[in-house]
Amino acid sequence: MGWFWATPTQPSSILSRYNPLNLIPVGLTNTPQQDQSQALPLTREESSIPRPDTGSNWEYPSPQQMYNAMLRKGYTDTDITAVESMVAVHNFLNEGAWAEIKEWESIFSPGLAHAWSICRRGEQGPKLVRFQGLPQTPSPKARVMSTLGTLLPNHFSADPPFDRHDWYVERTLPNGSKKQVRYVIDYYSGGEEADGEQVFFLDIRPALDTPTAAAERAMRWGGDLWWRASGGEAREKNRSQ
Template sequence: MGASNSREPDAPATAPPRASQMSSNCPVAEEPGALPEGSCPLPEKYRSPNVYNVYNQKVDPSGAQQSPMLRHLLASAKLDPRNNMPLEPNQRPWPGQEKPISTERIVSTIPKGGTDGTWVYPSPQMFYNALMRKGKGEDVKENDMDSVILAHNSMNELTWRKVQQWEGLHPVTQSEATLLRFCGRPDNLSPLAWVHSWLDGRLPFDRHDWYVDRQGQEVRYVIDFYFDEDKAGSPDAFKLRVRPALDSVEAGMDRLRMNIYRKCAQWGVPCPLTGAPSQHHDAEQQHASSPASA
């Protein structure tokens, strides 16, 4: 698994346009034969001198002033649609990297859809490269990466446990659920996160959508990630809100049932749906208790 971000551009279907075709206000004529290839219909005095690449970044047409990061970005744009990581993991040091970073990868407990195995987490070096590739590595130091990858892996494991608790509403298929793919959507505020932001002013620092295979049925889960500055440095600093997306009536019913189970467990009263006795649970269980515990 890796640091995903849906904003990262997909690999171009064709070769990137030539510099002469990428002026910010000088498009190439689309009608064949209307103008010579690469010519511009605007008079010279109105043309912008700026040239932009396929990522809307201003570049030197000669390529001499392109940064190592930009050249690397253009060369490694082919991504795995399941996690938005490069199809061929890059374990090489990033251009300009000052210290070596571990290339060890850890196997997760999360079953990978379509295989008999589990997802494998990126190494600290791969994660560092991904941050730099996405322009998020300005404040990240090489010495930070072991801690960063530990927090990343722990959050993913906790997320899967919470997904499994939701899948516990479907005990026949719970043990066979697998994670097909996932994507980061940090700029797309979920409706629940929007409501909570109005109530307490807190915004998630990230959002993921996870796609789970439930015996051939694809189920989307929405995960909001929160960080509590007051608890920085402790395990309680990170909070997750995990729930099935409201893509179906079944998902809506699951949310209703789970809320009833949670409240019964929190209040210590018998569950009105199952009649089972309830008991108080710790903070994590209160946020995602299973039907069996309600």
């Protein structure tokens, strides 16, 4: 999940064969494979996620690029008839991830004092700089949740996320300066609905790289609990009467 492409350039060295913004090999083309059994669309969809370096938005891969990338990664058994659906799900999940990140940023970019004024009441313009796909590197939280699922299967699921991404977001501070914030995204499969529709869950939060990030997570997740436990809803109801 979370693949975006910039305009490919010709690599001049081993290190430059990988885009430093996403660690994806540059030059993945839209050219069909020689033994490809059916044609795939070549059109790329523009995301809603802005880039700070070009003034434009990141672009999602075309189905053909996605298929070429899967083969290059060694997934030679990829069902070509499912590629267009894979791209649609991929784009949908990443738009959802960006919406959640924007919500975090709208609360915390003005500062912790502003954030607490929102979070303590039980309420809930960034740019994506770069990202990394880390499917083989479970996040610490994912490891903890999996362990809890093994020890307490009636209360937690032991199923690990099927993918992980780290997104690096440019945050604008109240004084106008810029700060880079890393977000961790764990992608979970939630099974199927009664109508057969696939369900996905995204666990999105700032990485615990700084004390501020820890405070943000505590405020965001603890604020609503504090509001209800302290009788905030009852107080608001009494004031309105």
